[in-house]
Amino acid sequence: MSVQATTPSSAPITLERTVVKSWKAPIFFGIFALVALLAFGVFGREGFSTFRLSTSYDLIQIPDISLPTRATGWIIGILLLALTALSAWIVNQGRKTPLWLTIVFGVLFMVGFLTWTSAGSLLPVPGLLIGAVSLSVPLIFGAMSGVISERSGVINIAIEGQLLAGAFTSAMVASITRQPLLGLVAAMIAGVLVSFILAAFAIKYVVDQIIVGVVLNVLVTGLTGFLYSQVLQENAALLNSPPRFERIPIPGLVSIPIIGPVLFNQTIIVYVMYITVAVVAYALFRTRWGLRTRSVGEHPTAADTVGIKVNMTRFINVSIGGAIAGFGGAYFTLGSVGSFTKEMTAGAGFIALAAVIFGRWDPIRAMLAGLLFGFATNLQSVLGIIGSPLPSEFLLMLPYIVTIFAVAGFVGQSRAPAADGKPYIKA
Amino acid sequence: MSGEKSTEVQPEQAPEPGQPGTEVMQEEREESRFSVALREIMSGSAVLSVLSVLMALVVGGILIALTDPRVQEASGYFFSRPVDTFSAIWDAVAGAYTALFNGSIYNFRREGFDNGIRALLETLTQATPLIAAGLGVAVGFRAGLFNIGGRGQMLMAAAAAGWVAFALDMPFGIHLVIALLAGMAAGAVWAGIAGFLKAKTGANEVITTIMLNYVAFYFLYWMLSTPGWLQAPGSNNPKTPGMKETAVLPKLFGDRYSLHLGFLLVIVATIFVWWLLNRSSLGFKFRAVGLNPSAARVAGINVDRMAIYVMLIAGALVGMAGVFQVLGPVTTGFSAGIDAGIGFDAITVALLGRSRPWGVFAAGLLFGAFKAGGFTMQASQGIPIDIVLVVQSMIVLFIAAPPLVRAIFRLPKPDPTTRRPKNIQGKKAVVTK
Structure with missing residues (x-):
């Protein structure tokens, strides 16, 4: 920079850009992807998970979908790993992990979890x-x-x-x-x-x-x-x-x-x-x-x-x-x-x-x-109605634990408006 | 104004009494001193506190009168016989507050001193956990941390202390000490999570403590309903077995009265917090961080580490309240509602006590009296105990806004030079110059 400053006549001054790479998102994705792969795939439960997609009142009836529980777990785990790799690549490029990626990741993880938890039973999705x-x-x-x-x-x-x-x-x-x-x-x-x-x-x-x-x-x-x-x-x-x-x-x-x-x-x-x-x-x-x-x-x-x-x-x-x-x-x-x-x-x-x-x-x-x-x-x-291998109290905790993770930096530094909570006194 | 102001400054520079000075000057100073003293008393926090309590009681009285069925009936024919309405109002309000007094200070309806005084001892019993938890919140306030997680910390402390108390066998005395320490440690750890996250990631402690409340509740509920953890053997209810005799806090005045050893422990805790905040170097650092974190950092204080320490101490104090809940008056086992809202009441106690240890102690006694009296009021007069919440929150609101109380009662403004900053948390206001 100093060299450029002393020679103003030379090529146009290029500003240095500081790129802060936050690896939090890929790391968290990776942890969840591994959990999914292990829990839903490697040590997954056998059987079939059935999703009911429409109620009898609906105009367009969709037949129930039945998925083989363990195979679905494998596929979802691998997809989640792929998304983690994508996120890592994006961060490596110096950009932030986009919101849509987080949403897709979350939805996929949830599908995997639901498939795992409803092995051998029927899950009413509309309800x-x-x-x-x-x-x-x-x-x-x-x-x-x-x-x-x-x-x-x-x-x-x-x-x-x-x-x-x-x-x-x-x-x-x-x-x-x-x-x-x-x-x-x-x-x-x-x-x-x-x-x-x-x-x-x-x-x-x-x-x-x-x-x-x-x-x-x-x-x-x-x-x-x-x-x-x-x-x-x-x-x-x-x-x-x-x-x-x-x-x-x-x-x-x-x-x-x-x-x-x-x-x-x-x-x-x-x-x-x-x-x-x-x-x-x-x-x-x-x-x-x-x-x-x-x-x-x-x-x-x-x-x-x-x-x-x-x-x-x-x-x-x-x-x-x-x-x-x-x-x-x-x-x-x-x-x-x-x-x-x-x-x-x-x-x-x-x-x-x-x-x-x-x-x-x-x-x-x-x-x-x-x-x-x-x-x-x-x-x-x-x-609680269909019966889950996980105690319902831990599911109830989930949103609060997710929030703690979020506030602790998973969603990036969540920054409040600068004057939030500060009274304004005109002097 | 300006004339008065100059006399206010004078006492500092004026010669000590007994030193030479003209008689006239002396007299003038005496007079001004008296007016200064009067002003200080009238504008001071003691009068403000008393007025706030009075105003809150008046608001409570209005609510009681408005919702009393006999008052409503009598007001239907107000213009033909207004006296009826007023006597109905008087009966309702006086009845309610008499019951409050009988239930919290001294019950004149009972015969004999030993029956009448039971009310006061009940107040002290109710105040015990409030003071302990209030101290915990107050320590946080002084360091600029807002601990709303009293509920979670109490629940975890209750779980730990309860488990030690019913599952382990130890000699009398040692058992109680171990249970108390286990509870305080559990509370400290639970609060420490929030402190750790604040220090390491900057996570807002308001949010993390609120979230930890829910996590603690569901965790405790799971433990209570899972055989082998906290559930009483052979039962399907989410409740623990009774506590062992060796771990129960001994009663101070025999089994007739509910007051237990916890009250003495709370006095010790108050002294400890006073020493910590006012005499120890750690407390000095806490207060420095609370008043101005940037200045504290510049002065070489590790602000992040202080957040962890503060939360650990606050959690241990709040945890003490949780221990009192399970080993205090009721020892037949507990369920998930054992905190009884004390974690939240503690915030108002700390605010009312202005985060000063003895202030918290006094505020805890007051709220304990409201609680004890509220039960009597509900039982004898049929007035829902929720009115106590209204009165308590009104008190804190009025106390937090001295200008409002002063405007209502037309009190003089305090001398600006000796005024303490109003913000309890010491947050900076944005001031334009």
Whole structure:
């Protein structure tokens, strides 16, 4: 470099590019590929695994697929090794392992695992997927709430509280008015109220955001629990029997094999979820609001200098996040369960938080993470029915262990927005 | 303002009492000292804490009154007989808080001192694990680490201590010590995982500890439902057998009262944490890392290693709470819900105690009183114990935001020169210059 600097008249200066090669992904792939090859192939179980791909209600019937368990294990193991080699080659070229490769790897591994675990029995694939989507709906709404507020620099640990408040309010309002749509509106208002407290304390009174979030979760848990025992239980017929949303099949799309009934025969809440994810993903990276949000979350001082009202932006974003999470909370009462019970969110808000981080604060990735967690939770209950060689508790642990791996660097350094969690004080 | 300000600075420079000085000056200083003292008391954290507790109790009272069926009935004819409504409100709220007092401090309904005082001892029993776990969380706070994994650490500690207590045979005394150490070690290891990941990969400890909570829960549940691990022999329930007599924490005042040796251990733990944070060089490093990691690194402190040490100590303290749960008041075996939410309550205890050891001790006593009284309130007045959660979280919210409380009660602002930084975690705010 110094030689070039002293001879400016010579050939055009070429900048040195530092290429940081991270071998984490190929290493992790390699470990999982070896596990697959050994467990599913070399020491695989004998017999046949049958996958049921369509239910009797479907328009297009697909016959059940029967695979020889051990041979499939071998093939999948070898395919996974090939993918590992591909990943290693890509990294060696100085590029990062692309997301699609990770997804393909994960799906293949899961197919191998399912084949291994369902040796000699029948696995209902549609039931597995429908349940997975159903379980991930509140997670994805919660994750969107987290993404929006954390991108603007406010850590949202109160997702759990927002979901719970939404679930409670929607159940109560929908029961009284017999109008599930009004219940949805009420759920959004409840979510906004919770996030309003978060915003007021975190932004106006500069209290540590994690503290406010944790305390808000306790507050909402206590409040809804108290009101449930004291009011809802006394008069459950009037206050806690909301009408549920009907499933609306979308004509045409619903007849797509396998995916159709899973994705396009859902309640209105799930369709709103698709739209929400798309809108958030577009708005965050393609609109003025998104640019302002990200700048406030990355460098509030710079944003302030160019005239963006930092705290106002944060206030608005946290409120939008609360509305989205409240909406997602309504899914518990109006979509799946049909009535409110104490602490019915059962930690979904914390998993949503994990999905935000696993998804690296990106709406699409966060949605995929939410789906993964929903799938893993549902896998456990389905495998519990067909009987699995692995204890169901270990399957239930899986999403959490995966998240720990993810946070520890499997998904690359997951970096939060630079000003995440730091209050902005204009001096 | 400026006149007052100059007098505030004066006491530092002013001559000591007894040294020569004009009488007028002396008098003026006395007066200003009094006003300064008054201001300090009114704006100090003690008054703020008391007001926060009062406000939270008022909010709780409003909730109780609003949901009381008799109040609702009487408010139906409010305009014809308003007195009925007010007396119903008074009955509901006073009844609830009297029950809370009876259940937590001294029960005047019972005859004799030895029956009445049982309430206070119950409070101390409830406070014991809260203080231990609160200390663990507080140590983390002081080093800038947010340990939400109290639940997982308690469960693992309970599993280890429980196994030692029911599966091994040892003489009295030694058995208890071994069980206690095993539990604390298990808690330390479980928290240490999060510390290790933080140090080696920079993984956010908030997320890893939350995830480890779930892993611990399912792991414990598996152990409880698998014969040969923790499950009671000949049973299908996910529950352990009873603890052996030699490992049980002895009762302090005889079998009539539930207070056990753990309370004394918690006092020792509080003294230890106070010594650790305020007197030891390791504690100094912890606090340095918590206040400013970059400065601490420049000063030669190994920030990464401190994360591991902090989590190990925090986990051992939280693990102590887990041991108290299995060897304390109930020793007939435990199931997966043994943590009883203490891991999360510990966070609010640590926040309320402002992460100071004796503050945590006091906050633990307060929350223990709420817990003990809450059960009585639920039993005698039919008020769900969840109200205690509302009051507790309100207290912490109010205490965390002194400007809010000051604005409500129109208290004077504290002197900015002596003000401690508000952020408990010592996170830096972005300030434009």
